[in-house]
């Protein structure tokens with residue numbers, strides 16, 4: 001009689017990759033998550049894959065940050081290196097890369113700054129170059145998370161022009177300016193050094209706007225559309241599911257994860273049950289895929 005099923009097959013497991021080898025730095029606000037070099041990312045991904053999790057998404061912690069985020073497109077940087085290592089070691093693992101500038105810019109914004117503000121159009125070119133460099137490294141899908149207008153189209157065009165017309169794009173289509181990203185920004189060292197992301201991310205109070213954002217990304221060529229965050233945005237997941245035909249992804253973000261881990265550590269909630277209830281709710285709302293730091297924890301329970 002149960003209407004909704006969850007399985008490890010629904011999960012995408014996020015990995016924070018860094019340069020070097022033998023690196024495995026715990027992220028204090030996200031217990032169980034690490035900044036790891038490619039060798040350790042392979043070990044982590046192998047464990048996830050053996051638990052039935054088919055896909056990972058990579059976030060990069062680069063060697064250096066500068067005004068224009070130039071490390072984002074470097075062939076030798078953490079993401080590109082990890083993609084190669086993962087595809088070599090685990091060819092069946094589906095490797096997605098997050099495409100954004102905020103991990104690479106010294107100011108922490110998702111694009112280039114002109115006159116004190118993010119310049120949407122100047123950023124598109126950089127994002128397209130970054131996506132292309134991930135594709136060349138062997139990524140199976142690219143996932144732009146910056147929320148610049150027109151970036152899906154710009155990335156699609158660049159990929160098509162360079163022989164990657166079959167490479168799909170998962171767009172962070174309805175991404176809200178949310179406080180739930182706090183622990184991630186610590187993990188990726190990507191907190192904006194001035195201002196906020198309200199000029200390019202969505203207002204949490206807006207529901208109908210999400211459908212406009214998603215429609216635009218689909219028009220530009222998105223193959224999978226994402227709603228982010230997930231827990232406080234189940235209505236949006238449901239709306240998107242009902243309005244469009246494409247696969248819908250939900251991002252169970254860092255703050256959602258950290259709250260459960262912290263309360264469970266204090267003995268205030270049953271962490272495993274809350275985790276499964278949250279993931280089930282995201283599936284019930286209509287998510288086909290869930291990006292979640294819980295992927296391995298949940299898969300271990302679901303496999304029993």
Ligand code: PBG
Pocket residue numbers: 098099100101102103145146180181182183184185252253254255
């Ligand atoms: C941007 C990006 C962010 C997250 C994923 N991609 C942070 C932001 O927009 O500030 C957050 C994910 C999370 O909180 O788990 N590259």
